[in-house]
Amino acid sequence: MGERHKKTATRIARKLGTKHRRKGVDILSNGNAIEVAVTPGDIYSSAKQLKKSRASKKYMAVPARKTTLARRLLKGTGIGVMDLRCSVRKRTRKSRR
Secondary structure, three states, X not given: OOHHHHHHXXXXXXXXXXXXXXOOOOEEEOOEEEEEOOOXXXXXXXXXXXXXXXXXXXXXXXXXXXXXXXXXXXXXXXXXXXXXXXXXXXXXXXXXX
């Protein structure tokens, strides 16, 4: 995990009123699991991490320039995409429990 990833995850967590976690999914907030992916290579590993999560809604936070790439890669997985300002670009599919 790089310094940019750490700063971004901490900023998003603070905005959502929670803390950045060191292990597992980066941010857990109100039943939402959020994983931060700063580089295109992080998108693949973040998707694997989110698939392991039991949260009802799963989002991946990516830079604005990478949202189209993330949307294409995550199509059909049920994982939503948001930019680094926490605005949702692709809605998530709730898990059926």
